[in-house]
Each structure stands twice: as C-alpha cells, then as structure tokens.
Amino acid sequence: MNINPFLLKPKKIESTIMTFKMLSPKSYNKNEVDPYTRVRCILMNGTEYEAVWSKHHANRHCGDNDIRRAVGLIRSCEQQQQKLIAALKPADENVLETTIGYEQLAVDLTAILAQRQTDQHVKDALDFALLEDFDHLYRYANLLETDMGLHAEKYVGSYTEIMPARPTVAHHRHPFDNIKKPISNMSALPITKCDVSIITAAEQQTMNYYMNLGAFYKHQKGREIYSEIAMVEEEHVSQYGSLIDPSMTLLDDLLMHEYIECYLYYSMANDESDKRIKQIWEMCFEQELAHLHETLRLVRKYENKDWFDVIPNAVFPELISFSPQKEYIRQIIAGTVCNTGDREGYINLNKLADNADFFDYQNRTIKDVQTMASHIVIDDHIAAFKQDYRLQDSEHPVKELRNRTTDNTSIGRLKNVKK
DSSP states (O other), X not given: OOOOGGGSOOOOGGGGOOOGGGXXXXXXXXXXXXXXXXXXXXXXXXXXXXXXXXHHHHHHSOOOXXXXXXXXXXXXXXXXXXXXXXXXXXXXXXXXXXXXXXXXXXXXXXXXXXXXXXXXXXXXXXXXXXXXXXXXXXXXXXXXHHHHOOOTHHHHTTSSOBOOOSOGGGOOOOGGGGOOOOOOTTTSOHHHHHHHHHHHHHHHHHHHHHHHHGGGSSSHHHHHHHHHHHHHHHHHHHHHHTTSOTTSOHHHHHHHHHHHHHHHHHHHHHHOOOHHHHHHHHHHHHHHHHHHHHHHHHHHHHHOOOHHHHOSOOSOOSOOOOOOOHHHHHHHHHHHTTEEEETTEEEEGGGSOTTOHHHXXXXXXXXXXXXXXXXXXXXXXXXXXXXXXXXXXXSOSSGGGOOTTSOOOOTTTSTTOOO
C-alpha cells in the first residue's frame, strides 16, 4: 500500500466540479445490495456531512475572505459529493429500513476500529459505545418486525448478530461523564487520529438522522424511540468529539479532514464489491486529492507550514475493510455489559458511588422505566410474537440476557444486579 496522498499529483480542483446530472446516479436495489455496500454508502455520506459542516464552522471563524473563498470552493464540491452519495439510497427504502443500516455501520465499524487501536483510552471509548449501538440495533429490529412484518436479517445479512446488550435505558448518563481526554495530534499514531475523527463523523450523522427523521415516524411510540436513542447519540458524539485534539489551528483541522476523506475513499474503493459504486469511490478519491492539495496550499501560504508539520507520518494506515465482528462483540458484551461512564474513564456500575451523577441523571430523566419507548418496543414485540426478535449464531454470552420473553432493564442501570 504505502500511499502518501501528499506525494500524489492531484487534478485541478475546478475540473472536479460535477454537473447536476452526475448528482443523480442510479440507486442501489435495497433487496439485492450487499449489506456492506449499504454501510459504505452511509459511512461516506456521513463523512461528507462532517466535511461540509467543518468548513461552515471555518467560514464563521475566519476573517480572511481569500481563505473563506478557497474553503468555500472545496465545501461546494463536497456538497456535490454528499448529494451524489445520498442519492445512492433508493426512494423505496424507508426511514426504519435505513436505520438498520445506520446501526449495522455503527456496530461493525466501531468493532473494527476498536480492535486495531493501540491507544487504550480510545479503545475503551470505542468498546463502551459499541455495546450501546449494538443494543439500539436490537431495539429497532424488533420495531421493524412489529410494525412492518420485516426481518432485519434481510438488511444485515449474515454479517451481524442481533440481540440485546447493555439495555438502552441504561445509556442515559449525566453529560459530565461523556467528556473524555483528547489525543495529541502530534504524538498520536496516524491510525488513532483517523479513528477518532471517523467515528465522530459516523455517530454525528446518526445523531442528526434521528434528530430530524425520527419525528416523521408514523406513530407516537416510534417517534419516542428515535427521540430516546437520539439522546444517546448525543452522548456518543460528545464522547468521541472530545477525543479530537482541540489545539489544532483552523487550517490544520481542515487539512486533517481532507487527509481522512482521502483515506476513507481509498479504503472504500479497495473494499467495494459493487463495480459501479466502486467507480464512484475512485472518482471521489481523485476529487479529494484535489481538495487535500488545495488545503495544503492554504497551510503553506498562511501558516508557513508543510504537510509533515501537521501530519508527520502521512502514509495511509491499515485500510478499513468491512467483515463480520461477531466474536469480538460477544467478548465485549460478556466483559463490559455492566460498565458506565465515569468522567474521563469507565467503571463497573456496582463500583459507582450511590450519590454518583449517573443515578441522579437517571432519576431525573426516567420516572418509570416501563414507559420508556426502548423498553416498550420489546414488550410490544413479545406481546405480538410471544418472544423478542433476535438473530443469534449461538446462546447469548450473558445469562441475564438470554430470556426472550422478558426485557431486562436492570443490568448496567441498577447496582448489584447479578450477572
């Protein structure tokens, strides 16, 4: 591999501007698409969403109009990329079907990143939120069958199991416990810098999706579960975003964004099984090279630095390749299902002080767990089908979560629950 995008010759940025016709590609067929192709589309849509908003942030915090025009040109090109990728989702894929894809991405991507991490603090953050996204997938899958008579297996294939983990009602923590220690952009390994930004963008997209489209759900309980889980995604974005080095300059940050976009498109192109969509990833990689080198021009001109002053080792780290992560997820469930956040770290709930912020926040936000939408969707499914919906290869790794006729809302939320 040994790809350093700063050493590649880019196209002129003006030549990467697309026609409006190019922004309306043929969508994938939701009944035939490989689940990981759908996942890659969701990931890159979220990546471009983050790219666009980071540059709007730059536009609002920079007083030099020459810089703002240059960044505005890149941002407009990335808006085009986002529209192109968003259009790959077919019109007949409804909000809940797409949600299954969002959660499959969150689960498998997080597991992939966690296993390659050498920074233990970052790995702990990934492992912690992994269990929560895994439980969200389970809750939405039950809603999917209850409301639409559809099995989530149709969308995740055989790649990802579906079963409970740390229950969603246990995810609601005091905001103080979601702020973590940031990495150092100068000392962290390239793979760590990439991973914290990639997962922040991915979770941010999920948060925004639930914040907006959840209100369009067809009934009240569906709207409520989107609202509940959107609050958990706020926690995840806070956690992951706090890992990013806040000391980078505005242009350093933009250069890092473009580098990561190049890395991701290169990864997606190498991983893609759909030939037509693979060509889209390859085209976007060429476009991002132009964005990267235009941003480098700004760094050189306005900060008198070069790429190696910002990204000392710019050779792409190990590429992202999607594959089933079942055994790793099972291990993390078995070992950490009772964990919760505790300021910069994580702790087994049973070791938390009785007056901890976690319990106060739970008492303030959850007056009756039986009225929580994430619990009701499981109860409703059990009432309709005599058991919950699961997609398991073998017995659940946690004894207390094996009962398919009762939703456990205590583990990870109440102290001294036997595990």
